Amino acid sequence: MSVASADNHRPSAALHVREILNSCSKLIIAGDPHQSENSILELVNFLEAISDAALLDPDNEDAKYNAFEVLSEVYAYLCSSLHQEVIDSLSFELPKAVSKFASVSNGCLEITESVISQLITMCSPRDMLSILCEALAKIVRTSAYFTPLLSGLSKVILSIRRHHYEQVKVAVPVIVNVLKVVTSETDDGDTEIEGLFDRAVGIASSIHTVCSKLALVSISLNHNKVSCQHLVSQLSRLFPYCGLSYLGLITGNDVDKMTSIVIGGVEDEDDYISCLSDVKLGASLSVIWGHISDEVAQAAEEDLTTVKDELRSSQLRRWQTVGMLKHIYSFVSLPSDLKKHAIDFLLSITDGNVSQTLDDEYIDLALYMPSLFTALQAIKMVIIYAPNTVLRKLAFDAFKRVLADIPTSHRFEILKALITNTDSSSMIAILLDLVKGEMHSESCKRISKINDEVQQTENKECWSPLLWNANVLELVELVLRPPKGGPPPLPEHGDAVLSALNLYRFVLITESTGKTNYSEVLSQNNLHKAYHEWFLPLRTLVTGIMTENRNDSDQLADDTVCQLNPIEMVLYRCIELVEENLKPPT
Template sequence: MEQNDVADSDSLHLLRGAASHCYQSSESGDIKQSETTAKQFLSVLADVVKSAENSPDYEQISESACRVLQEARALVTSSDPQGQVLLDVLTLDLPGVIVKFVEISENCREVCESIITHMCESCSPREMMFALSEQAFACWFLQILTRNNGICCPNSLSQHPQRASTSWALSSSCNNKTLTSCLPLLHGFTIVILRIQRRPVENINAALPIILRAGKVAVSEAADEDNKDVVAGIFERLTAISMSIQEVCNKQVVDEKKNQLRSILSLYTLELLALVSKDGSIAASLNTSKAPSLVLQLSELLPYCGLSYVGLITGRDVEVLNNFWNDDFAGGKIVESKSLVNKGAILAVFWGYACREVATVACENIDTLLKELRSCKSERIRALSNMKHMPSLEYPLQIRNLCIEFLLAMVTADSAPSKDHGEKIDWSSITPSLFALFQAMQSIVIHMPDPEKRKKAFSALAKTLSELPPHQRFDMLKGLIINSNNPSVASLLLAIVKEEINSALNDASKAQGPNSNNKDSHLRTPFITGDVLELVELILKPAKGGPPDLPGQSDAVIVALNLYRFLLMKEKIDKTNYTGVLSNSCLKKVHSEWLLPLRVLVSGILAENVNDNSEFGTLTASLLTPAVPVLNHCLELVEEGLKNSV
C-alpha cells in the first residue's frame, strides 16, 4: 500500500512539474523545450499504464492510476493559461496515451472520456478529427493483432505505412481489452463532427471508414460474452455519430453540400445496419415483439436520406448512391465494402417486415410493399436478383430465418394476377444474380439446424425457382446441381426436377387430346427433352469421369436412379419418347456406362463391409443397401427395353 502511495505521489509530482515547465517554455518562446516537456508529461502517463499492466495488486494500482489520470484532467481542462497552453501542445498526442487507461478500470474510462470530450469541445476540430482518426485506426489495428496472435494482414501495413509504425509502437499494450479503447474515441467523434465548419463533406467522408472499422471489429468480438457490454457501447456510439452527421447536414445552406452529406449518411446508415444485424444479442430480439432501439434509430434516418423500402429491396436506391459519386469528387470512401451497403439495404426492409414499429419509423407500410412486389412480376424479379446480397451464414440464425420468411412472403401470390406493366425482363442479364441468390439459399438450407425450418427454407428455394420461365428454371437447376458440394441438396434439387418433369408430361398428355389445339406444347419446356437425362448423368456418371463417390453420394445416387426409373416407366406407359429415354442408343449407353459400373461399385463396397462391424462399416451398409433394389429394377427395365427394341 505504501509503495503504491509513493509511486502515486511521484507520478503526480512529475506530471505537475512537466505541465509547469511546458507552460514556462511556451511563454519564453522556447517551442522546442515546450514540446520536450510535453513529451515528459505523456511519458509519465504511459509509465503509469505500464505499471498497472504489470502490477499483481491490480485493485490498488488501478485506483492509483485513476488519481493520476484525474490530475491530468485537472491540468489540461484548467481555464488558466497553463491549461490552455498544455492543451494546445498535446492536442494530437494526448488521446493516444489516455485511451490506454480505459483498459485499467471503468472509472479510468469515465475520466478518459471526459478529457476527450473537453478536447473535442475546445481544440481545433480538424486537429481533433485527425487525432481521433489516427488513434481509432491504432486501436482497430491492435485488435487485429491480438486476434491473430500478432499477425496482421500485410495490406493493412502497405496501405497505411505512416500508421504502421505508430501501431507497432503501441503494440506492447495490446490485450483483449483493446476494443474498449474505442469507446471514448467514438464518443469524441460525435462531438467533433458537429464542430467542423470548413469542408465538412471531405472531413467526414475521410473519417467514416476508420470509424466503421470499429463496428467491424466489434462484430468479430461479439461472440465473446465478456465483450457484450463493450460491443453494445460501440454500436450505440456509432449510431450517435449518424445523428451528428444528420445535424451537420441540416446546417448546410448549399444544396450540393447537403446532398453529398445526405448520400454519405445513407451509405453509413446502411453499412451500420448490416453490422448491427450481425450482433447476436440484437438479432435475438427477433424472438420477441420488441424492436431493437438501434435498428429503430437507424431506420428513422431512411426517409430523411430519401431511401424507400421498394428502392432498397430492388437495389435502385443503392445504384443511385453509387452513381452519385463520380470521378470529379474524391468521395465515396465510406463504401469500403459495397457488400455491406447492399446487405444493409436488404436488412433495412427485413427489419421492417419483422417489426412493424421499425416500418412505421421508416414511414413505410410493409403490406403495401409486398402487394406491389406480388402484383408486378418485373419488380419481383428485380428484387429477387438484388437479394443475391441477402445475409447468409455470417449472420445469426434469427436473421437467416428472417430472410426465408420474407422470401416466402414475397413469392406467395395474391389472388390478383401478376402484372408486368409492359416491362420485358432481360433474363440473360439477371441470371447470374439469381444464381448467386439460389446458392445463398442453398447454404441456408444446409446449415439450418431445425428440420422444420430447413423444410421451410427449401420450400422458399423451390417457390423462388418457380418464378423463372421453364428454360431459365432448367438451366438454374442444372447449374445448382453441378456446383453443389452437398449430396443431400443435390437430391432435393433432383426431386424438384422430377416434379417439373411429371407436370410437363401431364400437360403434354392433355395437349395430345382430341379437343386440344396446342399439340406442340411439350416443345416449350426443356423438362421433357433429352436434356433431363443429362441431369441424371451428372450424378450417375460425374463429369470428372468414373462412377460417383460412394457412400458419400448415396443420397443423390438413389434419387437419380429413382428419377431415371420414373422417366422410363412414365414414357413407356404413355407411349411417348419425348426425352429419348426409350431409344435403343440411350438404353445401351445407360446400361453399359451408368448402371453396370454402378452395380459393380456398390456390390464391391458392400462385399468389403459384410464382416465389418465398425461404426463406419455399419454406416456404409445403411447408406448403400437402399440403392440396391432401385439399381436392380433399373437394370431390369433397361434390359427388357433392349430386348423389345431388337
C-alpha cells in the first residue's frame, strides 16, 4: 500500500493533526515566532477539541477511536527526525494538551505517557521539570490528567545530573498539592485514583534513588536550614491524610504497620527490607524536625508537648523511641546539628518524673535489650566522634539517661557488652567508671537497707545483689589481660587500664571492709589469679616503660611518664591490697 493510500485510510482528524504539526515545524524552522505561536495554539485547540469530544460522550466509541488515532499520530511525529528547536517549542504545550487524553481510555493513557516520555528523552531534563510542574499546577477535575505527568516527573528526576535537591525542592510542593487536591475532591467511585498514587509512589522511588546518592535531603541542606524546613513542612502536611502520627513514627509503630502492608504478599521481600533502615531514619527525622520547628509540627497537626508527655509516662514507648533515634545517631553523614537536636529530644523525654513501670507486666524485657544496646552503641559513637565538647557532653548525659532507664537486672550485661565491643581506651574507661558508679549506688542501697532492718527487725529481707557478682572481675580481666593474651598495650590503653585498676581497688576495699564476698574478689583463687596473671605482668611492663622513658629527654617520653605515673601508683596499691588479703589470718 502506498503512503498516499495509507493516508486515505486514516481518520480525517489524524490527517489534520499531521498537517498542523508539519505547519508548526516549517514556521519554527523559518524563524517566524508570531506565526509559529499561532500554529502551536491551533494544534493545542485541535487536540483539546478531540479530547473533549471523547470525554463528553464516554459511550461514543468513534470519538474514543478518533482520540487514540490523533494521539498516536502525535507520538509518531515526535519519533521522526525533527529539528531540536521544533521539539523544544512543542514541549512547552504538548504535555498539558495530551494529558487530557489520559481519561479517555487505557490505550490513550499509555500513548500519552509515551508522548511525555519521548519529550523527556529529547529535551533538557530541567526544562521538562518546569514544564511538567506547570502542567501539574493546572486545575483539572479528573485525576487521570495528572497520572502521565507524575509518571514523567519520576523519569525527569532520575535524568537530572546536577543540583538534585534544588530541582526536587521545586517538584515536591507541586506533587503534594496535586495529591491533596485530588484526595479531597475524588469521588468514591473514581477508579483512576489508584493509578495516580501508583505514579506518585514512582516519584517517591525516584527521589529515594536521588537521595541515596545525596545521603538524604537533610544532609545536603546543612547550609540551608530554612529551605529544608519549608520542604519538610510540605511533606508533613501529608501525615494526617496518611494516618501517620508523631507518636506512631517516633516509636516505629506506624512504620511497622505500613511496612507490613507494603510487603504483604510480596514474594521477594529483600528489596523492601533493605530500605527499612532508611524508612526508620526518615520517620525519626520527621519528628525531630517537628522538635526543631513549630512550623513543621503545626503542618503535621501535632502537639509535640503531648507526644513527649506520652513518652515520659510509658517506659515501653520510650524504649521504642530510643530504638528509632539510633538511626539518626548512627548515620555518619548527618550534620552534627541534627544529631544534637535528636539528643535534645531524647533528653527531654527522659527528664524529670518519668515512669519506669512497664505497661504490661508480662512483657519479655529481653526482647527490647538488643535494640537498646545498639542505641547505646550509636550514642557512644556520637560521644567519641562529636565535633565539639557541647555535643559530647549532651550525648554522654543521654547515654546515662538511657542506661538508667534499663532495669538493673539487664543493665550490667549491657555495660559488659558495650565494653567488649569498644576499641577506644577512653570510652572503655568511661564505661568502667559507670560500672563503678552503679556498684557504689547499689552498695549504698544495701547499707541503707541494713540500717532499716536494724530499726525494724520484724521486716527483715535478704538483700540480693545484682551488680555485685563475679562478672565484675571479668570486666577487669578484659582490660588487664586482653583476650589476645599478654598485658594491655601501654601507653595506648592507659585510660582503660587506670579505670580497671580503680574498679578492682574499689571492689576489693568495699568487700573486705564490709566483710562480704559477693563478687568473689576475696576468694584465694581469684586473689592468686589477679596477683600473678594481671598485676605482676603489668608491673613488669610499666616498670620497663617508665625506666626507658625516664632516661630520654624528649617531650614524648615526658608525656609517657606523666601518663603512666597514676597507673603505677594505683597498680602498686592494688598489689599491696592483694598481698594483705593473701596473708594467712593470724
